[in-house]
Amino acid sequence: MLKIYNTLSRQKEIFKPIEPDKVSMYVCGMTVYDLCHVGHARVMVIFDMIARHLRHSDFDVNYVRNITDIDDKIIKRANENNESITELTERFIEAMNQDSEALGVIPPDMEPKATLHMDQIIDMISTLIEKKHAYVGSNNDVYFDISSYDQYGKLSGKNIDELQAGERVEVQEEKDDPLDFVLWKAAKADEPSWPSPWGDGRPGWHIECSAMSTHCLGNHFDIHGGGQDLQFPHHENEIAQSQCATGETFANVWVHNGFVRIDEEKMSKSLGNFFTVREVLKEYQAEVIRFFILSSHYRSPLNYSTDNLDEAKSALSRLYTALRDATVDNDVEPLKKYVDEFNRAMDDDFNSPKAISILHELARESNRITDKSSKQATELAATLKFLAGVLGLLQDDPQAFLQGKANASDNELDEVAIQKLIDERNQAKTEKNYAKADEIRDQLVATGITLEDTPQGTIWRRN
RNA sequence: GGCUGAAUGGCAGAGUGGUUAUGCAGCGGUUUGCAAAACCGUGUACCUCGGUUCAAUUCCGGGUUCAGCCUCCA
Numbered sequence: 001m002l003k004i005y006n007t008l009s010r011q012k013e014i015f016k017p018i019e020p021d022k023v024s025m026y027v028c029g030m031t032v033y034d035l036c037h038v039g040h041a042r043v044m045v046i047f048d049m050i051a052r053h054l055r056h057s058d059f060d061v062n063y064v065r066n067i068t069d070i071d072d073k074i075i076k077r078a079n080e081n082n083e084s085i086t087e088l089t090e091r092f093i094e095a096m097n098q099d100s101e102a103l104g105v106i107p108p109d110m111e112p113k114a115t116l117h118m119d120q121i122i123d124m125i126s127t128l129i130e131k132k133h134a135y136v137g138s139n140n141d142v143y144f145d146i147s148s149y150d151q152y153g154k155l156s157g158k159n160i161d162e163l164q165a166g167e168r169v170e171v172q173e174e175k176d177d178p179l180d181f182v183l184w185k186a187a188k189a190d191e192p193s194w195p196s197p198w199g200d201g202r203p204g205w206h207i208e209c210s211a212m213s214t215h216c217l218g219n220h221f222d223i224h225g226g227g228q229d230l231q232f233p234h235h236e237n238e239i240a241q242s243q244c245a246t247g248e249t250f251a252n253v254w255v256h257n258g259f260v261r262i263d264e265e266k267m268s269k270s271l272g273n274f275f276t277v278r279e280v281l282k283e284y285q286a287e288v289i290r291f292f293i294l295s296s297h298y299r300s301p302l303n304y305s306t307d308n309l310d311e312a313k314s315a316l317s318r319l320y321t322a323l324r325d326a327t328v329d330n331d332v333e334p335l336k337k338y339v340d341e342f343n344r345a346m347d348d349d350f351n352s353p354k355a356i357s358i359l360h361e362l363a364r365e366s367n368r369i370t371d372k373s374s375k376q377a378t379e380l381a382a383t384l385k386f387l388a389g390v391l392g393l394l395q396d397d398p399q400a401f402l403q404g405k406a407n408a409s410d411n412e413l414d415e416v417a418i419q420k421l422i423d424e425r426n427q428a429k430t431e432k433n434y435a436k437a438d439e440i441r442d443q444l445v446a447t448g449i450t451l452e453d454t455p456q457g458t459i460w461r462r463n
Numbered sequence: 464g465g466c467u468g469a470a471u472g473g474c475a476g477a478g479u480g481g482u483u484a485u486g487c488a489g490c491g492g493u494u495u496g497c498a499a500a501a502c503c504g505u506g507u508a509c510c511u512c513g514g515u516u517c518a519a520u521u522c523c524g525g526g527u528u529c530a531g532c533c534u535c536c537a
Contacts (some may be wrong), residue, residue, distance in 0.1 A: 010467085010468095026522090027537095028537075029537085030537080031535095031536085036537090037537090039536085039537050042537070043537045044537090046537095071535095072535080073535075073536095088493090094528090156466080156467085156532075156533080157465095157466055157467065157532095158465085158466070158532090158533070159465075159466080162464085162466080162533085163465085163466050163533065180509090197493095205535085226537065227536080227537030228467095228468095228531070228532080228537080229531080229532075229535095229536050229537065230536080230537070231467090231532070232466095232532060232533065233532095233533085233534090234536090257537075258468090258531090258536095259530085259531070259537080260537085261530075264529070264530070265530080266530075266536090267537095268533070268535095268536055269535085269536060270534095270536065271533070271536095272478055295475080295476070295486085296475085296476065296477090297476085297477075299468085300468095300469085300476085301468095301469080301530070303475085306477095307475080307487095308474090308475065309472075310487085311474080311475060311486070311487050311488095312475095312486095314486075314487055314488095315475095315485090315486050315487070317523090318486075318487095318500095321500065321501085322476055322501090325500085325501080344528085351477075351478090353476060353477050353484095353485080354476095354478075354484080354485085356476095356477095356485075357477070357484060357485035357486080358485085359485095360484095360485055360486065361484095361485080364501095364502085367493085367500090367501055367502070368501080368502060368503090370502095427502065429496080432496080434496060436495070437496090437497090437498095438497070438498085441497095441498075441499095450498095450499060450500085451498080452499045452500050452501095453495075453498080453499075453500090454499095454500080457502095461499090461500090
């Protein structure tokens with residue numbers, strides 16, 4: 001029985017899909033004006049893990065993650081770069097796809113873009129105006145009237161009376177109430193715009209998600225997710241707009257992942273304390289980053305540090321070593337005992353750290369069996385690989401992972417050179433010239449290569 | 464100021480009203496020419512003060528500290 005923590009109720013709830021065996025999930029994706037950082041990676045990996053587990057649990061999942069390809073920051077950046085908005089956004093969509101693929105993220109079923117859903121956006125705004133939930137300001141901007149929606153603040157736990165706007169941000173004169181938010185922005189000179197009943201302009205940020213999610217999944221769907229920082233005002237506003245426009249419940253379950261932190265502080269663009277995914281990929285294998293993300297619970301803060309990434313690498317190497325030393329046959333049926341335990345962990349609000357601890361148990365059990373071709377050994381190995389697959393882990397060739405490049409350092413040896421030195425060392429060993437053998441091994445260690453002498457011969461790995 | 468959420472062994476990180484998380488590191492052993500990998504053994508951890516209870520790290524209340532939201536942000 002799957003339980004998910006719902007931000008709306010602030011507790012874990014038993015998950016009941018609207019339609020039996022089907023799950024509709026919408027996640028707020030990226031605004032494509034810059035490279036993805038580790039915080040974005042966390043959203044991609046966490047919701048990928050959630051989608052994988054839902055599918056593993058035999059749900060028919062429709063996973064939608066949008067792309068915001070028009071907004072203030074995009075316009076600003078395109079102007080700075082002297083390029084068109086489309087050039088800019090296409091470049092960063094491509095970059096995002098590369099990062100996402102590296103991290104083992106299965107592409108969402110749909111990736112709607114704001115600029116391709118203007119009709120839906122305009123329709124929704126029109127409906128809101130008709131229903132008196134929105135009004136056209138004197139500057140031709142269209143605003144949502146929050147006083148027309150009495151549930152406003154429910155998701156974020158805000159009290160409208162206490163939300164004294166204007167404390168930290170300038171109040172716009174055109175609004176009836178400082179807390180009203182913009183649905184449609186009238187175009188200024190030299191800004192990209194689309195025609196609308198209220199004049200040329202572009203959508204406000206919040207409306208695109210309401211329009212695209214209901215368009216792709218229907219007015220009422222199962223799960224809506226995103227980073228914790230979107231809870232207010234973005235998701236609060238989405239609920240207000242959508243429910244007022246459709247008259248139906250919007251999303252049943254709200255899932256928010258925690259932040260990535262650096263030195264006990266949120267990683268963010270505005271603080272400038274972020275690492276891009278590709279920066280980190282220069283130093284660590286992508287699967288190490290994925291493992292690092294999944295090694296803490298999705299709602300907890302995730303502390304980014306090289307120590308923690310190194311530890312993730314050690315732990316993942318241990319799992320891959322077990323798989324390398326085992327006989328893996330994908331046709332072998334996974335062991336029910338472990339599958340059940342794993343499912344129980346994942347069904348408890350996607351407890352991936354607990355799930356990973358079960359992978360370690362499997363690795364230990366597998367390692368202690370000496371006869372790798374025994375039924376029990378092959379079953380343990382098959383179970384390990386199968387369950388890790390639900391988390392999107394351990395699907396690489398173990399040797400490829402263990403010998404994979406940690407980083408592109410200059411003094412790195414190629415495989416042929418390594419093998420040549422290993423052969424020389426083995427020659428020295430048969431001659432019982434251990435001084436020479438050790439010298440060669442030390443030489444390899446100095447370049448980051450560790451040797452393992454096994455009954456089947458000498459094998460190597462990169463540190 | 465309002466509202467959230469945290470505080471677990473050297474570190475990371477789950478969990479639980481009374482019994483082993485897990486990984487990394489450490490220590491002892493097995494194995495090895497020596498290593499590496501692996502295996503076995505090894506750690507009286509639950510911020511603080513009250514309360515409930517036969518029993519609390521786990522529930523309740525106060526406090527302290529930290530993070531986040533209240534403005535764009537994943």
